[in-house]
Amino acid sequence: MRLACVQLGVEGGAIEDNVAAAMEAVREAAADGADLVVLPELFDVGYFAFDAYARAAESVAGDRLSRFAAVADEEDINVLAGTVVEDLAASAADGIEAPADEGLANTAVLFDRSGERRLVYRKRHLFGYGSEETDRMVPGERVPMTDIEGVQVGVTTCYDLRFPEQFRQMVEAGVECVLVPSAWPYPRVEHWRTLGRARAIENLTYVAAVNGSGIFDSDALCGRTTVYDPWGTTLASAGDEPTTVTAEIDPDQVAAVREEFPALHDRR
Numbered sequence: 001m002r003l004a005c006v007q008l009g010v011e012g013g014a015i016e017d018n019v020a021a022a023m024e025a026v027r028e029a030a031a032d033g034a035d036l037v038v039l040p041e042l043f044d045v046g047y048f049a050f051d052a053y054a055r056a057a058e059s060v061a062g063d064r065l066s067r068f069a070a071v072a073d074e075e076d077i078n079v080l081a082g083t084v085v086e087d088l089a090a091s092a093a094d095g096i097e098a099p100a101d102e103g104l105a106n107t108a109v110l111f112d113r114s115g116e117r118r119l120v121y122r123k124r125h126l127f128g129y130g131s132e133e134t135d136r137m138v139p140g141e142r143v144p145m146t147d148i149e150g151v152q153v154g155v156t157t158c159y160d161l162r163f164p165e166q167f168r169q170m171v172e173a174g175v176e177c178v179l180v181p182s183a184w185p186y187p188r189v190e191h192w193r194t195l196g197r198a199r200a201i202e203n204l205t206y207v208a209a210v211n212g213s214g215i216f217d218s219d220a221l222c223g224r225t226t227v228y229d230p231w232g233t234t235l236a237s238a239g240d241e242p243t244t245v246t247a248e249i250d251p252d253q254v255a256a257v258r259e260e261f262p263a264l265h266d267r268r
Contacts, residue, residue: 002246003035006244007223019044028244035148039082041082053104080110085106088138104137108123119146122141154179161196177207178206185219200232
């Protein structure tokens with residue numbers, strides 16, 4: 001599976017401009033032969049544009065996400081629209097299972113080549129430490145997985161990288177590639193580099209850590225989108241400017257590494 005990770009340049013609160021740029025990136029990835037394209041965390045509104053969250057919120061079945069379902073179908077490509085601000089009440093009204101009857105969630109939605117919704121993941125670990133996410137968002141509860149192009153794919157979001165038990169839960173369910181849409185800022189760039197690689201190494205799985213690019217008042221995203229193989233080796237990476245990172249994901253490689261180095265069987 002050819003994976004395209006879009007390190008999108010995100011402008012805080014500029015929803016339509018960000019969406020247009022993301023749609024163009026999806027089309028470019030499809031033209032380049034990608035099977036799956038991944039967008040970063042809150043690519044439409046910008047993570048640090050807290051006051052714009054309510055304005056950006058919509059149902060999982062809303063108009064904006066429907067545009068990504070449509071482009072997935074038109075371009076014959078799988079798309080992780082990850083993440084957007086979800087209006088949980090609107091989703092519930094559309095018959096979509098949600099962790100609460102109201103409030104907002106930080107939600108990733110994976111569409112297949114036909115534009116069908118294959119996975120909905122709501123960020124489980126909400127970030128505090130001066131962020132307003134814990135005050136504005138409802139945490140998710142489920143850790144779903146799905147098969148994309150013969151690869152068992154799971155999703156976590158940004159701060160989830162710091163909680164290895166969630167990744168181990170996914171591995172026990174058979175995950176072979178974890179997609180991590182993020183909005184990781186500069187002061188903790190070494191953490192970003194270390195945690196993504198660590199999750200790949202300890203779980204013998206692919207990890208695609210997909211960050212954004214951009215400056216929000218005093219906060220700047222560090223970029224450095226990176227794809228790690230099951231040994232923790234860097235397959236592809238970026239600096240801090242907008243770009244797209246591509247890599248090949250091979251489920252046979254996951255099986256081979258786990259057979260050669262059976263650490264998962266040695267747990268006690």
